[in-house]
Amino acid sequence: MKRYKTLLFDVDDTLLDFKAAENYALQKLFNEHNVVLTDDIKHFYQKMNQKLWSSFEKGEIKREELLHTRFSILFKKVGLTLNGVHLDNLYRQYLEESAVLIDGAKLLLQKLAKQYDLYVVTNGVARTQFIRLNNSELTTYFKDIFVSEEVGYQKPMKEFFNHVFEKIPHHSADKTLIIGDSLTSDIQGGINAGIDTCWFNPKGPMNVTHNPTYEIHRLQTLENMLLTPNSTKETPTTHSVLTF
Ligand SMILES: [Mg+2]
Structure with missing residues (x-):
């Protein structure tokens, strides 16, 4: 060697373990808005998030764009129009609580x-x-x-x-x-x-x-x-x- x-x-x-932290934070974010987090929605989020991070890694989008739009897109999928920045702040707060x-x-x-x-x-x-x-x-x-x-x-x-x-x-x-x-x-x-x-x-x-x-x-x-x-x-x- x-x-x-x-x-x-x-x-x-x-x-x-980011998956564990992500699951915890997503679940809490959905609980907070009284929306059921189904496997389909979780899967949709993971795919979208991965795509956004990949675009970020390539320098195609800015960090703010990634962070400020992903949750407004996600909640739109379940019929709610919410502020993406606020959602991201909440999500981040929950993410910080989990350190597996x-x-x-x-x-x-x-x-x-x-x-x-x-x-x-x-x-x-x-x-x-x-x-x-x-x-x-x-x-x-x-x-x-x-x-x-x-x-x-x-x-x-x-x-x-x-x-x-x-x-x-x-x-x-x-x-x-x-x-x-x-x-x-x-x-x-x-x-x-x-x-x-x-x-x-x-x-x-x-x-x-x-x-x-x-x-x-x-x-x-x-x-x-x-x-x-x-x-x-x-x-x-x-x-x-x-x-x-
Ligand atoms: Mg890694």
């Missing part, structure tokens, strides 16, 4: 922080992400937290990573690894930035359109990968699934 010094972690669905960890995340960070410099790289909304990381007691393990809203660029943009690298003391791209669940933002971002990538793919086999340096199915695998003593295995140069 290559000797890394710096580890960049994505947050949502890598360290924190991905299995093994905390223990892993605890161990890794002793040997590596850990940083957060996330595309979320700054306030929400800081509160969620704080509530889940993860903040302490990171040397710094980079949120797209504050950086002014988002993953997978090279500019986002340029900013991050400028802020990391004595940064070396060669000794940096990014870990995340998204092929389009984390893995593509790492590729754009010229660093090694580790795709966290808990759902198992899936069509791979990108070419991460490593692929893992459980977070604990990182422990074996990065903390095993005398681990001097040759660095895989092609996509390799690690199954320790």
Whole structure:
């Protein structure tokens, strides 16, 4: 294994269970307006939201457009005309209340922080992400937290990573690894930035359109990968699934 010094972690669905937080916040938002949240509506929202975030990642739409329209569109679907900004504020408040960890995340960070410099790289909304990381007691393990809203660029943009690298003391791209669940933002971002990538793919086999340096199915695998003593295995140069 290559000797890394710096580890960049994505947050949502890598360290924190975003699906759980999203379900909780959506349910509360619908309760608040006395509307039943059906599976169909939830599915509609998830597809729309994903499409909007994907457009945001590509730089096609601004963050405000994403945040201020998604819930007005959603509630229109159930026959209610409501203010999208107000809905988003409420949703965000509920989202902040939920900080469910991905299995093994905390223990892993605890161990890794002793040997590596850990940083957060996330595309979320700054306030929400800081509160969620704080509530889940993860903040302490990171040397710094980079949120797209504050950086002014988002993953997978090279500019986002340029900013991050400028802020990391004595940064070396060669000794940096990014870990995340998204092929389009984390893995593509790492590729754009010229660093090694580790795709966290808990759902198992899936069509791979990108070419991460490593692929893992459980977070604990990182422990074996990065903390095993005398681990001097040759660095895989092609996509390799690690199954320790
Ligand atoms: Mg993610």
